[in-house]
Amino acid sequence: MKNIFEALRESHDKQRRLLDALTDTHGDTDKREGLFAALKAELHHHAAAEERHFYVPLMEYDQTQEKARHSVAEHHEIDELVETLEQTDYSSPGWLTYAKQLQELVTHHLDEEEQEVFQVAGKVLSERDKTELAKTYDDMMEEQAGA
Numbered sequence: 001m002k003n004i005f006e007a008l009r010e011s012h013d014k015q016r017r018l019l020d021a022l023t024d025t026h027g028d029t030d031k032r033e034g035l036f037a038a039l040k041a042e043l044h045h046h047a048a049a050e051e052r053h054f055y056v057p058l059m060e061y062d063q064t065q066e067k068a069r070h071s072v073a074e075h076h077e078i079d080e081l082v083e084t085l086e087q088t089d090y091s092s093p094g095w096l097t098y099a100k101q102l103q104e105l106v107t108h109h110l111d112e113e114e115q116e117v118f119q120v121a122g123k124v125l126s127e128r129d130k131t132e133l134a135k136t137y138d139d140m141m142e143e144q145a146g147a
Contacts, residue, residue: 003130028090
C-alpha cells in the first residue's frame, strides 16, 4: 500500500522534471507553451489535492500546524509567480528569468516538504491515516486530470 508521502513525491518528481525541461526552452515556441501548460496543471492539481488531503489534516495537530500553514502560504507565492509568467510574453527575455525564479521557489518548497514536513507529519499521522490519505489524494489528482 502506498502512503501519502510516496503519493506526494510522485507529483514532486514530475514537477522537478517539468521545471528542468521548461527552463531549458527558448523563445516563443510550442515546446515552451506545452511544458508551461503541463507544469501549471500539475502545480494546480497537486496544491489543491495536497492542501485538502495532507495540510488540512496536519492543521489539526499542534506539532504540524505551523509547517502546514507555511506550506500553504508558499503555494500562494507559487501561484503569484505563475500568474506573472502568464502575463509575460514567451519571447521576452524576462520570461526565462521568471521561470528560473519559479523553479527555485518550487524546488525550495518541495525540498522543505520532503525534508521537514514529512518528518513531523510521519510522527502525528497513524499508518492507517498515511495510506487512506494517499488514496484520497490520488483519487482527487485523477479526478482533476480527467476534468
